[in-house]
Amino acid sequence: MIAAVESWVEPPLKRFVDDARVVLALLLHPSGQVMAQHGFTRAVDVMSACALAAAIHASSGELGRQLDGKAFTGLHHAGEHRQLFLAEARTPRGSFVFLTVFDGESSLGLVRLYFEEFAAALAAAAPAKQEPASPILDVHFERELNRNLSALFGR
Numbered sequence: 001m002i003a004a005v006e007s008w009v010e011p012p013l014k015r016f017v018d019d020a021r022v023v024l025a026l027l028l029h030p031s032g033q034v035m036a037q038h039g040f041t042r043a044v045d046v047m048s049a050c051a052l053a054a055a056i057h058a059s060s061g062e063l064g065r066q067l068d069g070k071a072f073t074g075l076h077h078a079g080e081h082r083q084l085f086l087a088e089a090r091t092p093r094g095s096f097v098f099l100t101v102f103d104g105e106s107s108l109g110l111v112r113l114y115f116e117e118f119a120a121a122l123a124a125a126a127p128a129k130q131e132p133a134s135p136i137l138d139v140h141f142e143r144e145l146n147r148n149l150s151a152l153f154g155r
Helices: 007-020 043-068 108-125 141-152
Strands: 002-004 024-028 034-038 074-078 083-091 094-102
Touching: 002 007, 007 024, 007 034, 007 094, 007 108, 024 043, 034 043, 043 083, 043 094, 074 108, 083 108, 094 108
Parallel strands: none
Antiparallel strands: 002 034, 024 034, 024 094, 074 083, 083 094
16 A cells, blocks of 8 residues: 555556565655655654655765765665665655665566656656745744744843
């Protein structure tokens, strides 16, 4: 069963899961916010996986920039019974982090092949990014923040 925050994410993820025969799949915003998931049975597991995937993505990206001048894009870990693949999928809505776990029913080659198809389908399905109608932060945000912090700490 696939659960998605936005409906445009669900068809590409369902096709990936069916084609690649993976155990778990998770699409998240780089901040760690879940967009869609497959295979998780508890919300706490989804939240933990999102936090870890976002942290791994951020740290490996920075490590790649420090070492090679560009972020590492796809990470793979082969465990004894299950393997993990983590990569970035770019869409008109921005970049997303994709984490999947697979076992002997699939292979890294299949997962990479179907990930490329998934990323293309996700980018095609994504609606254009909408700019907010008004500024996100009030013009006097900093002044109000400082006033509230002063009141909070008694200054």
